[in-house]
Each structure stands twice: as structure tokens, then as C-alpha cells.
Amino acid sequence: MFLKRIKLLQENIPSFQEYPFSIPSIKSFHELHLEKSVTFFVGENGSGKSTLLEAIAYQCEFNTAGGGRNNIYDVHAAESALGEYIKLSWMPKITNGFFLRAESFYNFAAHLDEVEKGNGSRFSHYGGQSLFKQSHGESFLALFLNRFKDKAIYLLDEPEAALSPSRQLTLLRILYNLASKGEAQFIIATHSPIILGYPYADILSFDDGEISKIEYEMTDHYQLTKYFLENRQKLLSELFKEDE
Known part of the structure; x- marks a missing residue:
């Protein structure tokens, strides 16, 4: 455990009527105390979980388009609007880590190819070959297995995007x-009920207009997946029923 607390500097926010401060979970947010080595953010699309994760990456001085401190490249709309309005408390402070942003991973892979051209194309931290020469899922795993080391903080935004269920178990x-x-x-x-099943973690829900701790079995991800698997025919019949 390195990052202990995340605080929103509410007194510095110009207006809670503007995005991202207008997001209900952000608007009601004061501070979070992190108590486990693994913390999950869950919630519907637009609930603010990725927005806060990106802000943490900004304060860690990681590239908010994806990467670590030394990965310098630009991606349109990769700036963090929330980043300057949060404060992180560490014990001890560390600088090593990585921000995985699934939606812009292609841009990170392209940046890495450019960097490695000047290093003899070793790709020593990424499995020994370009991420473009691997499938999407393989490139994610190459990153996890070779780039992720001890004494670091890792921020992952929807890592399941490229991973099959079996690869999620590998993660x-x-x-x-x-x-x-x-x-x-x-x-x-x-959003993955498999990844959320990791037993030694806290799960923080961004739904219902606040950020609050929730048990795994109480997440929508678990409940909806469980209901679908146990009642597939019934659910699909209701879903595809034509309006009368």
C-alpha cells in the first residue's frame, strides 16, 4: 500500500454545474481512504469512475492517454479535467507505475514502437516484441507480465476490454x-464480474450519486450476470418481445 487517501479540493472548483464536477458521484465526493492493495471502481457508464482514475494518473504524473512517467506522447482529448482538483496522500511516496487506458492502448503501442526504434527494438519490458505483432489480448498480457513489477502503483481502466474469460483469470x-x-x-x-471476483479487494461503487463500498454479490455486474446465466431463455424472451 502506497496511496492512502484521495481528496477532492472542493474549495478550488469553479462550478459544480460544469463537467466533470457535475457528475453526481464527483459532486458529492470529499475524500477516499484506500485500505487494500487492490481497489475496484465500478458503476454505470458515465458514473465517474474512469474520470477519477484518470485524475489519479494525472497526479501520479503518468501519461493520461496511457503509460508511465517516461511515456511522452499526445492523444486528442486525453487531458484530465479533474486532475488539478484532487490531492493524493502517500506513505511512502512512489513514482513508479503505469496507467492502462484500454481505449487509447493503440496510441501507446504506436508510441512504444517509436521509442524502441531508437533502442534497437528490444521491447524488453513488453515480451521481446512489438505490441503490434501480438493480438490485442496478448499485448495486454505482455504488458502485465513484463512491465508490471514490485514497488509501483498500477491504474487500469477496463483491462478486460481485450481479455477472454480465461485471460481474465490469468490477470x-x-x-x-x-x-x-x-x-x-x-x-x-x-465492468467484468470475473475480475471483480478477486477476493482480497475493496469494491467502490460510483452509482446512486456517491462513492461507497459495496460487496461483490451486491454489484449489478454480479447480479445481472448471475441472473442471465440462470434465466437466459426467460430474459431473452422478455428482451426481444415485440411491443404490443
Whole structure:
């Protein structure tokens, strides 16, 4: 555990009527205390979970389009509007880590190719070959297995985007191998009921206009998936029923 607290500097916010401060979960947010090596952010699209994760990346001085401190490249609309309005409390402060942003991972891979051209194309931290020479899922796993090391904080925004269910289980093993040593911290925004099933984590819900701790079995992700698997025919019949 390194990052202990996230505080919103409400007195510095010009208006809570403007995005992203108008998002209900952000508007009601004061501070979060992180108590586990793995913390999940969950919530509907637009609930603010990725917005806050991106702001944390900004304060960590990671590239908010994806990458670490040394990955300098530009992507349109990658700026964090919330980043300057939060304060992070550390014990101890660390600078190593990575921000995985699934939606702009292609841009990070392109940046990495340019960097590695000047280094003899070693790709030593990414499995020994260009991420473009691997499938989307393989490139994610190459990143997790080779770039993620101890004494670091890792911010993952929807890592399941490129991972099959079996590869998501592989990610759980990677989380366990790193976090159980107490020398790596993860904050993960996800919709995956498989990834959320990691047992040694806190789950923070951004729904219902606030950020609050929730049990795994109480998440919409678990409940809806469970209901679908147990009542597939009934649910699909209701879903596809023509309006009378």
C-alpha cells in the first residue's frame, strides 16, 4: 500500500454545474481512504469512475492517454479535467507505475514502437516484441507480465476490454502475485464480474450519486450476470418481445 487517501479540493472548483464536477458521484465526493492493495471502481457508464482514475494518473504524473512517467506522447482529448482538483496522500511516496487506458492502448503501442526504434527494438519490458505483432489480448498480457513489477502503483481502466474469460483469470493470478507481497498497488475500473471476483479487494461503487463500498454479490455486474446465466431463455424472451 502506497496511496492512502484521495481528496477532492472542493474549495478550488469553479462550478459544480460544469463537467466533470457535475457528475453526481464527483459532486458529492470529499475524500477516499484506500485500505487494500487492490481497489475496484465500478458503476454505470458515465458514473465517474474512469474520470477519477484518470485524475489519479494525472497526479501520479503518468501519461493520461496511457503509460508511465517516461511515456511522452499526445492523444486528442486525453487531458484530465479533474486532475488539478484532487490531492493524493502517500506513505511512502512512489513514482513508479503505469496507467492502462484500454481505449487509447493503440496510441501507446504506436508510441512504444517509436521509442524502441531508437533502442534497437528490444521491447524488453513488453515480451521481446512489438505490441503490434501480438493480438490485442496478448499485448495486454505482455504488458502485465513484463512491465508490471514490485514497488509501483498500477491504474487500469477496463483491462478486460481485450481479455477472454480465461485471460481474465490469468490477470487475477498476476494481481495476486504482485499485490500479495504488499509491494504493488492496483486501482482498477472494470465492468467484468470475473475480475471483480478477486477476493482480497475493496469494491467502490460510483452509482446512486456517491462513492461507497459495496460487496461483490451486491454489484449489478454480479447480479445481472448471475441472473442471465440462470434465466437466459426467460430474459431473452422478455428482451426481444415485440411491443404490443
